[in-house]
Amino acid sequence: MIDYIVKSRSMKDIRKIVNIIKKHCGFYDCLQFPIMFFWEQIIPKIFPDYRFLYVEDDELEGVEAYTDHNSKIVKVKISVYLKALNGSSRDLFTIAHEIGHLFLHDGEAMIFARTSERFPAYKSAEWQANYFAAEMLMGSHLIIDMSINEISNACNVCEKSAKIQLEHAISEREKGRV
């Protein structure tokens, strides 16, 4: 997996950004954020210098989508885009992950991380974009007292993602951060 070392961001830092976006759009208290509406109608207006390309699946090897901040191009597999439009939870997560890269890493110095290299999660571009996507799809403040099954149904996410996000929300609350 390709990863980059970026500026440190805690879960709290990332949550703050996601919540500003959600409040701005009036979706702070909604269990389902309209990812595809946001992606198609809002993102191109916020990031007008980016190009969004839907490419044949074999053009992207090993990844579902890819954001290149230097050439300002986001490539998404056409199959991922179509499945996301149909409400596929996995593909919606992929789109939310790329939205995370745009908000978090646009214009930021990114150091390519070799796969053998070890560095803290909070400095990983991939970890940050994954947490951003999880928070976008499952707001901590909304899901913290729900079961994994309830989260999965209410937020249209897989049970694995729901479990991870619930564990994060609980550990953040225990640390007094939620």
Ligand SMILES: [Zn+2]
């Ligand atoms: Zn990524």
